[in-house]
Each structure stands twice: as structure tokens, then as C-alpha cells.
Amino acid sequence: MPRPASRGNVDPFIVMQVMSAAAEREAAGGDVLHLEVGQPSTPAPKGVLDAARAALDTDKIGYTLALGMPALRERISAHYRDWYGVDVPIERIAVTTGSSSGFTLAFLSAFEHGARVALASPGYPAYRNILKALGVEVVDLLTEAADRFQPTVARLDKAGPLDGVIVASPSNPTGTMLGEDGMTAITEWCRSNDVRMISDEIYHGINFGQRSVSALESDPNALVINSFSKYFSMTGWRIGWMVVPPDLIGPVERLASNFFISAPTLSQFAATAAFDCIEEAQENVARYARNREILLNDLPAAGLDDLAPADGAFYIYANVAKYTNDSVEFCRRILAETGIACTPGIDFDPSRGHASIRFSFAGSSDDMAEACKRLKAWL
Ligand SMILES: Cc1ncc(COP(=O)(O)O)c(C=O)c1O
Known part of the structure; x- marks a missing residue:
């Protein structure tokens, strides 16, 4: 059996x-x-629904390129200029089936079996479970209220040899954020220790005071994962994106085309309108x-x-x-x-x-x- x-x-x-x-x-x-x-x-916002209806009437809704429709990748690239003042060429943007498939692509392309990856506990459970399924060792950073439940350089220094760090700001379940200093400290730590930085930015835009800081502001080579699910209220459309460092874009494209062929096309059309629905x-x-x-x-x-x-x-x-x-x-x-x-x-x-x-x-x-x-x- x-x-x-x-x-x-x-x-x-x-x-x-x-x-x-x-x-x-x-x-x-x-x-x-x-x-x-x-x-x-x-x-989803009205403009998104309209774009989806129009696509149903005019498009055959076939596969797209593995990394996504160029028009959507252009809009995502413009979003980085508008919100964060950073320049992200569309060649580095991969459209994904929600951020969830972004995690699979990121972890598969970045980490060998047996690699060690640190993340904040409490944290979103899928990071740990996907890493575990891929044979990657999860290193828990047992964060406290005093460090706003976010990873710190002091905790990373004590974590032993690492291959990657995952941060989420704002975080699920605590909603706490890394400010500019906190984010920069971690990207710099990763850079000087040759550790891959992965930043889950899915809750960006949903903040109540300070703005959400992208890892890309302090490290153009950070791997960023985001999604239309939360800020744009599109959970069931299963559409998200990654900003991938140059050394991983080839691997991500090859993996994505084999695992998924492409992200849902109707949702890609719809998401192209999302940034007009702020x-x-x-x-x-x-x-x-x-x-x-x-x-x-x-x-x-x-x-x-x-x-x-x-x-x-x-x-x-x-x-x-x-x-x-x-x-x-x-x-x-x-x-x-x-x-x-x-x-x-x-x-x-x-x-x-x-x-x-x-x-x-x-x-x-x-x-x-x-x-x-x-x-x-x-x-
Ligand atoms: C922190 C975080 N990342 C990622 C996800 C997954 O979102 P999706 O796959 O819909 O983009 C969630 C969902 O709750 C989440 O809380």
C-alpha cells in the first residue's frame, strides 16, 4: 500500500x-x-468589476505569459513609483495566483532543501507550513510586545546561520509594523550577512498612522510579495504579485510556467483597474x-x-x-x-x-x- x-x-x-x-x-x-x-x-471595487465584465465580453480569456500580462505588470511598476518612489522594471515583476503562490515560487527558487529561514512568531502560519513542506528549517524568532512583535537585528544575531529572513509589515496576526529604521536595519543585516530578504507586503495601504515601508526602499534586491486580496478587497480573485531580484527572475519564470502556466486571466484584467480604485x-x-x-x-x-x-x-x-x-x-x-x-x-x-x-x-x-x-x- x-x-x-x-x-x-x-x-x-x-x-x-x-x-x-x-x-x-x-x-x-x-x-x-x-x-x-x-x-x-x-x-472588489466597482472599477475592478467593470474591467472584469468588459474582459468577459471582449477577450477569449486564454493563458497569459507565465509572468503575467504586460499591462498589469506596467501598472504594478507604476504603483512602486507612486507609493514608494522606487523604480521597479517590469522584467522583475511576476503576477501570481494570490500571494500564496508567490510564497511557493519564492521559497522554491531561493532556498535549498535543508536551508534555515527565520521568521517572527507569532506570524502567518502558511510561511512555516510551506517551508516545512519544502524541507526548509523554520527558525522561530520569539518576538515580544517590546519589539512590536517584529524581527530585530539582535534576535537575528542570535538565530545561528541563516539562508533567509521573512518579514511581514503590517503583520498578521498582530498588525504591528516595521518603521523605516526597523526595515532598513533588517535589510542591511541581510545584505551584510548574505541572507535572502523576503518581505510580505500584503497589508500595505491598510495602516492607521505611519505609512507602510517597502523593503525595496532600502534594498532593491529584496524579494517582495504582495496581493490584491486585502487592500483591494479581492481575496477570491486569487491574484497577487512578486518583485523578484534579478538572479531569481529566470528560476521564478521557469517554476511558474511549470507549476501554474499563468495566473487567472480574468483576474489579471480586473486587477489592472485596481490602482484606479484607490x-x-x-x-x-x-x-x-x-x-x-x-x-x-x-x-x-x-x-x-x-x-x-x-x-x-x-x-x-x-x-x-x-x-x-x-x-x-x-x-x-x-x-x-x-x-x-x-x-x-x-x-x-x-x-x-x-x-x-x-x-x-x-x-x-x-x-x-x-x-x-x-x-x-x-x-
Ligand atoms: C500575512 C498574509 N500573507 C498572505 C496571505 C495570503 O493571501 P492571498 O493568497 O490571498 O494573497 C494572507 C492571508 O490571510 C496573510 O494574512
């Missing part, structure tokens, strides 16, 4: 289990406040900002007062150590007894997440206020 390969032996996404428990509750007629899902509650995207950011204020004010009043300082994205990461040592069971009870769905920290931090939970504030402001009210009564 053939056995499954050990590569598939990665941790499940626990948020998916929360989502199915929430769906079961809804199917049984119960109400649910969705603070678990890491996606906007809004559709006003609509900013309306969503304004709602997230209101939601963040509600949670930052009302969660402490409800009894959750140890919160990560969320500078961006749409998450609040709360330390719940004074209530539980089992965040999975704690979230299960919150859902069963209050109807609030939220995510156990164990998804993001395998060693310490038993005492943390994540709230997503991508939903409506009314839901945020109601969730705090129910939590106050429950806690």
Missing part, C-alpha cells in the same frame, strides 16, 4: 475549523459575529480605522487589556493568559456561549499561542461594538 508523502504532514489551519464551527452554528439558526475571517467583508479602497481603510478604535477602546473595558499595538492590517492580537492556557478551547467556548467567532493564537505561534487569540476587524462597525458588549458580559 503506497504511503502519503511526509511533505503533506503540516499543521492544519485552525481558523478553518473555527469557520466551519461558525457555519454549523449558523446552519442551526444561531447568529455569529465573524471576527475570525482574515478577509474584507466588501466586494478612493474606494480608502473608504474600506476608514471603516477598518473606526473598527480598530472600537476594539482598542472596548476590549480593555471588557477585560482584555493586553493587546498588540496594531498599526495596520485588520487584526487585534490579545493576550488571554489571565483567563486560559488553552486558546482553542477558549475560542470554542466564546463561539458556543456568545456567538463570536475568533481565532486561537496557536495558529500563529505554536509555542506560545495557547494564551492568545486574534480578532479580525474587517467586518462591520456594528459587529465590533456588539462583540465587545457580549465579551464584557461573558468575561
Whole structure:
């Protein structure tokens, strides 16, 4: 009897289990406040929908070049000039099937089996799981509130020999950001130690004060991964991009054409219009900002007062150590007894997440206020 390969032996996404428990509750007629899902509650911007409709009427929607439609890559290149003042030639831009396929292409092209790659814990679970499936050793940087849950040079110095570093600013699950100094310190550390720098910039644009800094501003050879999923509210369109350093563009193109042929063509047409829809995207950011204020004010009043300082994205990461040592069971009870769905920290931090939970504030402001009210009564 053939056995499954050990590569598939990665941790499940626990948020998916929360989502199915929430769906079961809804199917049984119960109400649910969705603070678990890491996606906007809004559709894609109107201009994006119009572009998709026009493409359906006029194009055969065949394959595109492996690295994506030139028109979309041009728009992405212009975005780097507009937002960050950096010049990125379109030859270095690869359009991908969401940032998720960008991770696979980045890790496959950059790291040998057995390489060592450091990342912040708590952090987005797919980095660790994809690296593990590819036989890459994950080096956890056990970050603290004092360093805003972001990697620091001091932690990297203590991490032993490394082949890569992954940063995410704003981060999931903490929403914390690396400022210009923090980002530059890490890109410089990577450059002087000959370590590959990978920057997940998927939450750029969703920030509540300081701007999001791209790794490309301090290191033109950083590998940047981004997506239309969050700021442009396009999760299900499965469309993202990478900015690839010159030595990896050939490998990424060869891998992408073999793994995926090309990213979804309809979504590429649609995404080409996204950068003309900043006003609509900013309306969503304004709602997230209101939601963040509600949670930052009302969660402490409800009894959750140890919160990560969320500078961006749409998450609040709360330390719940004074209530539980089992965040999975704690979230299960919150859902069963209050109807609030939220995510156990164990998804993001395998060693310490038993005492943390994540709230997503991508939903409506009314839901945020109601969730705090129910939590106050429950806690
Ligand atoms: C930090 C981070 N990176 C990447 C992704 C994946 O996004 P997508 O594949 O939709 O671009 C997510 C999704 O939640 C995320 O939180």
C-alpha cells in the first residue's frame, strides 16, 4: 500500500475549523459575529468589476505569459513609483495566483532543501507550513510586545546561520509594523550577512498612522510579495504579485510556467483597474480605522487589556493568559456561549499561542461594538 508523502504532514489551519464551527452554528439558526475571517467583508471595487465584465465580453480569456500580462505588470511598476518612489522594471515583476503562490515560487527558487529561514512568531502560519513542506528549517524568532512583535537585528544575531529572513509589515496576526529604521536595519543585516530578504507586503495601504515601508526602499534586491486580496478587497480573485531580484527572475519564470502556466486571466484584467480604485479602497481603510478604535477602546473595558499595538492590517492580537492556557478551547467556548467567532493564537505561534487569540476587524462597525458588549458580559 503506497504511503502519503511526509511533505503533506503540516499543521492544519485552525481558523478553518473555527469557520466551519461558525457555519454549523449558523446552519442551526444561531447568529455569529465573524471576527475570525482574515478577509474584507466588501466586494472588489466597482472599477475592478467593470474591467472584469468588459474582459468577459471582449477577450477569449486564454493563458497569459507565465509572468503575467504586460499591462498589469506596467501598472504594478507604476504603483512602486507612486507609493514608494522606487523604480521597479517590469522584467522583475511576476503576477501570481494570490500571494500564496508567490510564497511557493519564492521559497522554491531561493532556498535549498535543508536551508534555515527565520521568521517572527507569532506570524502567518502558511510561511512555516510551506517551508516545512519544502524541507526548509523554520527558525522561530520569539518576538515580544517590546519589539512590536517584529524581527530585530539582535534576535537575528542570535538565530545561528541563516539562508533567509521573512518579514511581514503590517503583520498578521498582530498588525504591528516595521518603521523605516526597523526595515532598513533588517535589510542591511541581510545584505551584510548574505541572507535572502523576503518581505510580505500584503497589508500595505491598510495602516492607521505611519505609512507602510517597502523593503525595496532600502534594498532593491529584496524579494517582495504582495496581493490584491486585502487592500483591494479581492481575496477570491486569487491574484497577487512578486518583485523578484534579478538572479531569481529566470528560476521564478521557469517554476511558474511549470507549476501554474499563468495566473487567472480574468483576474489579471480586473486587477489592472485596481490602482484606479484607490478612493474606494480608502473608504474600506476608514471603516477598518473606526473598527480598530472600537476594539482598542472596548476590549480593555471588557477585560482584555493586553493587546498588540496594531498599526495596520485588520487584526487585534490579545493576550488571554489571565483567563486560559488553552486558546482553542477558549475560542470554542466564546463561539458556543456568545456567538463570536475568533481565532486561537496557536495558529500563529505554536509555542506560545495557547494564551492568545486574534480578532479580525474587517467586518462591520456594528459587529465590533456588539462583540465587545457580549465579551464584557461573558468575561
Ligand atoms: C500575512 C498574509 N500573507 C498572505 C496571505 C495570503 O493571501 P492571498 O493568497 O490571498 O494573497 C494572507 C492571508 O490571510 C496573510 O494574512
